[in-house]
Amino acid sequence: MRPPQDRLTCAWCKKRLADDAEVFTINVKVKPEYDRLAREQAGQIIGFHLFTLGRDVPAIVAGAASQAKKAGKDLMFPACSMACAKALEATLHHEKGLVDPKIS
């Protein structure tokens, strides 16, 4: 799924993502406590609270029929660069409720 970039900011450094810029996403699976969110907000951009960072970051909830969902992923966090993607991925490993973060 191609995120609507002009509505997104980098989940790590908060920079606005240009519509024509290359965007990295960190895709994660959610644990059962977030199953309801993953179902009810499918296909939407939400503010997802990361306890590790103590703030909300933008996340795209995978649509029911999306490629991400088929690959077993529920949430996608956008990042503006590989450096931001790696920093965020490392953080997400410590976030309870989320599993298996992978940069794509």
Ligand SMILES: [Zn+2]
């Ligand atoms: Zn960034």
